[in-house]
Amino acid sequence: MTAPLPPPGAPLQHYVSTAPFDPYSVEAMTAGQAKVYQASQLRLMWWKFKKHRIALISGIFLLAAYLAIVVAEFLAPYNLHTRNMDFIHAPPQRVRMFHDGQLVGPFVYGRTMELDMETLRRVYSDNTADVQRLRFFCSGDPYKFWGLWEASFHLVCPAKDGQFFALGTDRLGRDVLSRIIYGARISLTIGLIGIAVSFTLGIVIGGLAGYHGGYLDLMVQRVIEVLQSIPSIPLWMALAAIMPVSWSPILVYLGITVILGLLDWTGLARAVRSKLLALREEDYVLAAQLMGAKSSRIIGRHLVPGFMSHLIASATISIPGMILGETALSFLGLGLRPPITSWGILLTEARSVSVIAFYPWLLYPMIPVILVILAFNFLGDGLRDAADPYK
Amino acid sequence: MISGADLLRIEDLSISFAMLGGQIDAVKKANLRVLPGRVTALVGESGSGKSVISQSIMRILPKVASASGRILFNDPLTGTETDILRLSQDGPDIRAIRGRRIGKIFQEPMTSLSPLHTIGDQVSEVLTIHEDMSRDERYERTIEMLRMVGFAKPERAFRMYPFELSGGMRQRAMIALALICRPALLIADEPTTALDVTIQAQILRLLKDLQQEFNMAMLLITHDLGVVANVADEVVVIYHGEVMEAGPVEDIFRRPGHPYLKGLMAAVPHFDMKPGERLKALREVPVNASHLLGVSEERQKEPGPDILLSVRDVTKSYKIRKSGFFRRPDEAPVRAVDGVSFDIRRGECLGLVGESGCGKTTVSKMLMRAVTPDSGSIVFHDRNGPVDVLEAEGDQLQKLRGKIQMVFQDPVSSLSPRMTVQNILSEPLEIHKRGTPKSRLETVSALMEVIGLNRRYLNRYPHSFSGGQRQRIGIARALALGPELLICDEPVSALDVSVQAQILNLLKDLQKDLGLTYLFISHNLAVVDYMADRIAVMCAGRIVELAPREILMRAPVHPYTKSLLAAVPFPDLDRPLDFSTLKTANASDMRNWSAPFRQDDDGHGLATADLGEGHLVLARSNADVRELRP
Amino acid sequence: MLRYILWRIAVMVPTMLLISMLVFTIIELPPGDYFESYVAELRAMGEEADMEEIEALRERYGFDQPAPIRYLHWVGGMLHGDFGYSFEYQLPVSDVVGDRLWLTVLVSFVTILVTWIIAFPIGIYSATHQYSWGDYGLTFLGLLGLAVPNFILALILMYFANIWFGTSIGHLMDQQYLNEPMSWAKARSILEHLWIPVIIIGTAGTAGMVRRLRANLLDELQKQYVVTARAKGMNPFRALVKYPLRMSLNFFISDIGSILPQIISGAEITAIVLSLETTGPMLIKALQSQDMYLAGSFLMFLAFLTVIGVLVSDIALAFLDPRIRLQGGSTK
């Protein structure tokens, strides 16, 4: 029942609703509302996040990627170091299902290599008589799982005495696919650790400077200025010079991560600081202060969340920088060294015109980089939306 | 009178919000209309969907909202009828209407202005968009408008930033912004909540004038039934998104039909209330005060020093900027607070009233040490001895924070936009490490209950609440710690009278049960009258009069107090405001005051004169006390 | 404000001093000195070096003195415009740098400009059309640029630009214009070559700008004052530019200081791959061969640019946000 309206311009009649009225009646909560009100904030965010399809897919993809690096040895058809001197610079092999019109299951044709002594190129051709069926959950190249346990169990292996180079081989005849899978270990972690370091520093230092202002700010600003003034390459070179050479590759890797993180926080700190300089004048900050909140709490719970979108965007944007930042180091001969590998190293190794002209499959490590970066960004989008109270 | 058409006709308007856990129907099939040149008042409980309706008229609902029904706007200039809901979201058609044909005063003026642009810029911008004017013309027009809404120095206000203005001043800037294009329809969402009664009267007058001169119609959303009685032609009463009662103002006031409306009328605080009389709220929520706030028994028993807080001679001035970026301030700084002294006794409620922009908020912030005074002292007399508020550090300060709490004038900006209500309310407890996560959740739920908000809102963010709901959240947060002194800066301005009654009763109960002390800042004199034991009147940074409630209300001495009392609107059709007297008197202008209260030319400054019975008044230092008595 | 600016400028002096110490440490840090490198290099070419001669050189350039004294000498020299001597080029540093400095500045500024010109519209578009195909598409493109390492992008662009357009490999201009004074033809040749490095260096920055601008705008677009602006009847685009965009500029402005060093750092490797006539390759080479005064001068120059950038950013920030300007000085 609704209040009637008089025709346009006509005088208004006194209308009184006759529906029963109980001031205490509160509309009963629906089951949905009950669930929502009891939920924790994280839960709420998860619900909101779930609605973002692409973010969800990205999240699952990343999760899978991180799971994959745990069992890289198992997933990779070959060992990281396995070389095939007879299959140097072999182009990718196509996985086929049908041979002579008959379903054989996944297989590849055997390869024959000829040396073209005129151009000094290796010419590969498929030998269509040689059907090499792939094996699954099989025993193949031996490896040391996590460097600890000897094993030789693989998800997929080439036929006995056959080859399977899904993404081709490099200049030492190593399987590109396997190397990409192994490289994910470093590439997927270096970024996160680096970002964790740089974001912690950036937010804490920038936050304190921005929130407190005054002399603290002045000092912090000068430190940032000084750090920013030195282009990163000389800094890397200098830091790499300090890094003890007797370090194991793993330590070097950690060192590099930390270096990347240590050098990356300044920009963020400045952004945080200048944003906080403005935000700290808001009433809700004052309110928190008057409640007796410490600066850490004010920065962490009130100010930084207001800046979350920026932080998420910055973080997702920094990830490629971290994954690839190490390539710049490798480029200068300062980065990771074999036996460790990473996507960055794989790409650095591919840096020549001949690769682009003749062996483009060596550039395939770019694909996981792109996928991961896209995934992180969409994930970031989803997180942003989930944290956005207006959604 | 009947011009043949409604200026605005809302038919079957329903508005709902898509939220996690199901949608919220904020407005259900509402019908209402505004006649040209007439005022339709929309009254209703806090959270009943008034603001949402007003937003839908401008097509500025948030993205999550969806509206259905018809909103017909009949532009008297062109004579065409447009269904606003059919227009494209931000298309040229709707843009031509917004700001020019329909002006809107937002409920929360504090946050509705951009912090990065000057007031002048934001106000004159409307002209830039809709009128073809030169820069100078725009400036002139803006200055004039600012003056009309009560800025004493409009040129100065023109270049000020919103954060430099007091709450009332921002509201006036907002009004100026809405009116500057002389719209055919003004949607005023609680336009005078932050204004003292004299300025409120001035604004109401201005609106009336515009109404007459330009045939401006108005959709007035307000909780102040006094204002309704004074300006409205038709009234629509809305409750939970549904229209409960509608009719001409006469019918509504003289023959209220619906129990809700009757309840509203009954809940209005009035000046003739007997001591100890309670307001009749629509809903009574039983409160176990000590349990709610977790206050220890000892505190209730132990009396402590009589004076809780003493303020001596505090002064605060702000620099004035010239328009240029590089120029140094060359005018004398403005004294926002000028030599204010007073005491707050334990367990009392000290009312603080005064002109908008006179420094009330500044004073209260100084008590909290949110603003550092230029000079003066503030001492908090704790049970364990006095604490110098301005000097306290570390642990002492932390303890003090727990003992003095504040309800902010602007509820929107004082709530962290990215925290849910639950987090907001439990935060003070977390900071002071009270209780366990579970007990905190209980406390929070209980708090929600006493302020009349449903528990199901716990996981919502502040922006999704109505103005009044947010204000209550602010109150609940201030109460959470069970402070000894609660500073309330306009705590109920956004609440309808029934909820207001509920909240005021709660505060009273707490005062009674726990001996809470209040500094109660309000423009609503009836509320102050109901709450306060003593009342201080501020004007231009000074306390001009301070007296126990009865004395001040019945026998005010200071001319400013008198004019304040004279400007109170009553929710009674038989006691209309006399706009003609109000027009002439600029109540806060010292020159309009009688001689003993003016600063004279031969160097006699002003000093506080004691009239006995705790009645203090600011008068010329050589004035005779008897002379001051009326 | 004027006082603030003067004060900020005064603060730059100790900052620069501090930087100079850091720079000196960095160029001193690797073991050995230029003369070591010199011998090593001769040896790499199969040549032999006369040890006695090298000792003499060492003495001549004061390398037998302790580091602090050399530092003072170096800083003192710089103060009156003497940037030292490049061992590698056997010329005073100021002679070596030549065109490279302004070519670096050119590449950097064009890159920054292009970045902005592309990033702003796209950022605004992405924010206002969140989750549209355009948003996804542009995001994808931007991230693609970000995901491909600069040197690979450089190689690919260089290779295909040569094959398709016949652009000569690398460099900022065609060979015949090297050493030539500026002319229209030379300017054209520079423009023809400039796009490759600009794209390469710019891609990463653009994507970052777009994403961050988008994020900030998305936040601001929800604010009440935007609703107010809409209620005024403002054109949404103009409203966007005036209100939320200005708010979101905060991060952007605070970044100004670091844009230049970032661009220049990002450009170093690209410059090496493309063999650009900019300071990058020369700097890296100088660092590697420990041609310390040359490296030091470059670093100090870059540092100076950065410090100026930070100054500009600080002042711009104060311009932008009155809250910072009027209350920023206070301590909490």
Add this chain to the structure above:
Amino acid sequence: TLALQEPEYFKEKLADGTLPAMAERLPKVPRVVNLAAMGRKPGQYGGMVRTIIGGQKDIRLMTINGYARLVGFDEHLVLQPDILESFEQTGNRVYTFKLREGHRWSDGHPFTVDDFVYYWEDVLNNKEMRPRGLPLDLLSARKPPRFEVVDPLTVRYSWDNPNPEFLLKLASPQPLTLALPAHYMKQFHPKYADPETLAKLVKKEDTDDWTGLHINRSRTYRPENPELPTLDPWRNLIAPPAEQFIFERNPFFHRVDETGQQLPYMDKIVLNVSASGIIPAKAGAGEADLQSAGLDFADYTFLKDAEHRYPITVNLWEHTQGSRIALLPNLNCGDKVWRGLFRDVRFRRALSVAIDREEINKASFFGLARESADTILPQSPLFKPEYQHAWAQFDPDLADKLLDEAGLTGRRSDGVRLLPDGRAASLIVESAGESTLETDVLELVTDHWRQVGLALHVRTSQRDVFRSRALGGEIMISVQQGIDNGIPTPDMSPSALAPTGDEQLQWPVWGLHYLSDRQKGEAPDLPEAAELVKLMRQWKGSTSTEERTGIWGQMLSIYTQQVFSIGIVNGTLQPVVHARRMQNVPKEALYGFDPTAFLGVYLPDTFWFDRSA
């Protein structure tokens, strides 16, 4: 007599008389290069050659490739007078040089004995110029030569002790200087110049004193000073710093071909400074007309492919190094245990035979290289197959046995052997990480050595600091190329086989001892190394080729048997790109710094553009 033909290039100058006619420009007896006899074709004048250098310093390639020397090698590495009309030597002690009459500097000023005198008296023996005395190359048994002007065209240098390296130094790619254009240099010398003008010049150049100025202006190896008169085939026109250097033909150059054309044929050489990384790309894009520097075997495929697109030809020349890549165990390593092992020949041999050279050859060199110890090439008259095969076979069992014998019997759980003191045997190899080739080879070697229980770690640092670190004993093993000159004749110095220099990373401390004439470093305490030093001294004192052949044989035998450096492959190939129209570029040749001076001994001044092609 020849019918002289003027080059087109000087037409204008000849017309306006700024340049005298060719007959006057040439020495009375020019050096006539008989191209037909060399199997080449006489050419035509003209053309500009574009070439790319990896850095400004590389303009020294012009001096190297130009290869105008007082005495120089010919294609068959036989010493020939070049700038000199003739030379004589007696007992490797007395050297008499006869100049060509009428020979002129590139500015037209006569080149005479005065130029030798100036350099000897006012530069070499000037205390301010050379406070530490003469360069080592001019000393024999620490004593300087006597310098005499025999007649206006003849000078003589004579020592008391034999100095067999003297002529080799003159013929080297970085030649020993004996003369400077006195007429030009005198303006920078206080003995001749007006003190005030000189002071002004010094100030302008911002050098501390006149010596700096003099050094700056007289650089011949890096022809940076366009004003400095030269005897090279081309002279520089551009002063550094520059991104491009242009060299034009020297009108007074002393060589002619048999048809009476003055060499060089090609008028101009343009050197573009580029990052070394993109030289292959540029060469493959037809942007170089003659290019070898900056190209590597790995670029061959790309360059060959570019032949289809651009008018270029790619040839493969053979490197002259003893080993393209060699591992040098530092016998002066600071770590006692390691030092002991490195000095144990069994250990060195084990390291060597553990390497599967065939795999490396296949992977990195297409199987075209020669698996070999670090020694001389078959092209050398001194070559014997036993040097090549000495401990260069792949025999992991033997390696295991040798290692066991050397005392590395203990093994860690992962199979890595334990040192006598209980540490794991992990070798740290220093690499400059400059080329992927090095990285690849090291990666393979890592695997090979791992098979015999040795762990290898690669540490990358700047090559620049190798020497000082090796001297300080900080380096265990380093990777470098092997012996420079893999095609020696008995008359060439065998110094690379003995500890004679501190840049020899297998024994820098001993090398320093020899280099500083026993002043610094330590004497070799390994008998075989000491023996090598002894033989080296013998070679210096010997005067007959047979004796030298004998010494060479002994040294090569010791060096390879002792495996002082672990060679991997040699005879690797170097792509040399040239414009298809360019004639006289040998299809196959030897390529190396020493002794061929890269292209130098093949006389690039005789290359020419065939305009009809």
